[in-house]
Amino acid sequence: MMAHVVTFLSGLLFALGLGISQMTQPQKITDFLNFIDGWDPSLLLVMAGASGVYFITHQLILRRPAPVMGARFQLPTRREIDRPLILGAALFGIGWGMVGFCPGPALASIVTGNESVLIFVLAMGVGMYAFEVLDVRFSMEPDGGAGLLPRHQVGKT
Amino acid sequence: MEHFTPVSSLIGGIIIGLAASLMLFLNGRICGVSGIFGGLLHFKKGETLWRSSFVAGLLCGGVLLLLYHPQSMAINIPYSGPTVMLAGLLVGIGTRMGSGCTSGHGICGVSRLAPRSLIATGVFLASGSIAAIAVNQFMGGQA
Numbered sequence: 001m002m003a004h005v006v007t008f009l010s011g012l013l014f015a016l017g018l019g020i021s022q023m024t025q026p027q028k029i030t031d032f033l034n035f036i037d038g039w040d041p042s043l044l045l046v047m048a049g050a051s052g053v054y055f056i057t058h059q060l061i062l063r064r065p066a067p068v069m070g071a072r073f074q075l076p077t078r079r080e081i082d083r084p085l086i087l088g089a090a091l092f093g094i095g096w097g098m099v100g101f102c103p104g105p106a107l108a109s110i111v112t113g114n115e116s117v118l119i120f121v122l123a124m125g126v127g128m129y130a131f132e133v134l135d136v137r138f139s140m141e142p143d144g145g146a147g148l149l150p151r152h153q154v155g156k157t
Numbered sequence: 158m159e160h161f162t163p164v165s166s167l168i169g170g171i172i173i174g175l176a177a178s179l180m181l182f183l184n185g186r187i188c189g190v191s192g193i194f195g196g197l198l199h200f201k202k203g204e205t206l207w208r209s210s211f212v213a214g215l216l217c218g219g220v221l222l223l224l225y226h227p228q229s230m231a232i233n234i235p236y237s238g239p240t241v242m243l244a245g246l247l248v249g250i251g252t253r254m255g256s257g258c259t260s261g262h263g264i265c266g267v268s269r270l271a272p273r274s275l276i277a278t279g280v281f282l283a284s285g286s287i288a289a290i291a292v293n294q295f296m297g298g299q300a
Contacts, residue, residue: 004184004206004207004210005206005207005210006179006183006184006210007180007183007184007207007208007210007211007214008210008211008213008214008217009179009183009214010176010177010179010180010183010184010188010211010214011176011210011211011212011213011214011215011216011217011218012176012214012215012217012218012221013172013173013175013176013179013214013218014172014173014176014177014188014190014214014215014218014260015214015215015216015217015218015219015221015222016172016176016218016221016222017169017170017171017172017173017174017175017176018169018173018218019169019218019219019221019222019226019229019230020165020168020169020172020226020229021162021165021166021167021168021169021170021172021173022162022165022166022169022229023169024219024222024229024230024232025229025231025232026232026233026234027233028160028162029289030289030292030293031160033282033285033286033288033289033290034286034289034290034292034293035286035290036290037290037293040160040161041161042160042161042162042163042166043166045163045166045167045170046166046167046169046170046173047170047263047264047267048167048170049166049167049168049169049170049171049173049174050170050171050173050174050177050264050268051170051174051264051267051268052170052171052174052268053170053171053174053175053177053178054174054177054178054264054265054268054269055268057174057175057178057181057182058178058181058265058268058269061178061181061182062181066185067181067182067183067184067185068182068183069183069184069185070183070184070185072185073181073185073186074185074186074187075186075187075269076187076256076266076271076273078256078273079271079272079273080273081272081273081276084254084255084256085255085256085273085276085277086255086276086277086280087251087254087255088250088251088252088253088254088255088256088277089251089255089262089276089277089278089280089281089284090251090255090280090281090284091247091250091251091254091255091284092247092248092251092252092255092258092281092284093251093280093281093282093283093284093285093286093287093288094244094247094251094284094285094287094288095243095244095245095246095247095248095249095251095288096244096248096258096259096281096285096288097284097285097286097287097288097289097290097292098236098240098243098244098247098288098289098292099234099236099240099241099244100234100289101244101245101248102190102191102248102258102259102260103190103191103194103248103252103258103259103260104190104215104258104259104260106245106248107190107194107212107215107216107219108215108216108218108219108222109219109230109232110216110219111216111219111220111223111230112219112223112230112232114232114234115238116232116234116236116238116241117232117234119238119241119242119245120241120242120244120245120248121245122245123241123242123243123244123245123246123249124245124246124248124249125194125198125249126245126246126249127245127246127247127248127249127250127251127253128191128194128195128198128249128250128252128253129198129199129249130246130249130250131249131250131253131254132195132198132199132253135253135254
């Protein structure tokens with residue numbers, strides 16, 4: 001039980017970091033991405049701060065045999081650079097650059113009740129769900145998705 | 158360089174890094190928001206509680222910001238409903254297909270020097286820039 005509930009603290013801290021760095025402001029994102037028109041490099045410093053900390057802490061943490069609340073670490077192990085990775089990242093980037101929202105800031109700012117935020121989060125949920133449904137359907141075909149989809153996802157519901 | 162906020166960005170970034178570290182330290186997982194949220198959309202035993210707790214934490218963090226740092230939550234999106242909806246759909250599909258977003262790939266993956274995350278981060282920064290520039294140039298930022 002505790003193993004599950006402690007993630008609340010991580011989510012809370014995450015949202016505070018997003019707010020303090022103003023990454024909850026879509027304008028800060030688009031002013032970074034649209035670098036030819038009054039570039040705002042703030043996002044770069046957010047990434048540097050976060051990655052700098054995690055670069056050190058993850059190495060120290062992974063010296064432990066297991067996390068504090070769980071039986072083992074569960075980290076991604078795949079290494080192949082495949083089509084879904086590239087295409088997915090490209091599509092995500094387009095949506096991100098269009099309005100300046102990615103999943104973390106969008107979820108944290110639901111509480112503002114802002115209409116655009118609610119539309120974005122709803123559409124994001126629909127997109128995620130739709131992909132999972134189609135992903136399973138294509139993966140079940142013998143040559144499902146023409147090699148577009150990773151095999152380990154076959155049969156996932 | 159308009160509205161550059163180096164100090165608050167760096168401090169906020171460090172806090173985000175600590176939040177991701179806390180997830181790894183306590184729960185042993187990567188702190189990827191799209192993966193954590195996406196995993197909530199279909200029920201799987203033992204996978205729902207820790208994910209909902211994280212999202213609840215994000216929302217409570219949002220409430221604290223609203224109360225004590227309201228300027229960070231004064232969100233102004235000058236785009237039409239259909240544009241926002243299309244962007245949301247693309248973010249939803251793209252993050253699941255590409256197995257991550259700015260947090261999982263951009264922060265955790267890049268710091269772990271994971272090849273998939275380094276590539277994904279390069280790709281979404283590039284396509285994101287193209288999209289942001291296109292919206293600004295061709296639609297005057299009012300799409």
